[in-house]
């Protein structure tokens with residue numbers, strides 16, 4: 001059976017501007033605070049700290065498969081983590097991007113999708129790994145966690161057009177030039193025949209969440225999935 005969790009910025013030990021439940025090691029927060037927060041996360045999900053895997057997110061389409069030989073101290077450069085191992089938690093870290101958790105009886109994945117990942121098709125790359133491990137799209141369900149909303153994510157016109165040309169569901173209008181990345185993810189899930197739930201919380205204008213667009217120097221919340 002698969003489990004999921006989305007964290008907020010509440011419940012950790014980090015000081016401002018990372019207050020308080022920052023789970024990212026790359027944003028300038030005190031390493032000792034991040035370590036403590038990751039221990040708190042481990043306690044929340046009831047797994048040892050060394051059974052929780054993070055990735056070095058690069059806005060690409062690489063899927064890292066976590067197996068018996070994977071080292072929890074190494075965060076592979078990837079934007080999706082996949083495993084068939086029970087008792088192994090996979091983490092996607094976000095401040096504005098869309099956290100997507102995919103689960104089935106036999107395998108789970110944590111995916112990080114911003115506008116670049118949407119264009120790079122990291123979602124499709126992850127589904128391919130499920131399929132290669134004998135899990136069909138019909139056996140997978142998805143959860144889209146809190147991310148930046150379509151009213152808050154303005155980009156330049158070229159970027160807007162590039163993303164929307166391949167992802168019509170990410171469109172708002174060219175006057176606002178705001179992208180609906182989560183809407184684009186939702187449309188692609190629908191197109192792949194995957195049932196999903198979608199949070200309607202915006203991290204930029206909902207208190208209690210980290211938002212890079214709002215604060216620039218800030219922490220990261222997490223989406224976590226495990227069997």
Ligand SMILES: [Zn+2]
Nearest residue numbers: 149152202205
């Ligand atoms: Zn918003």
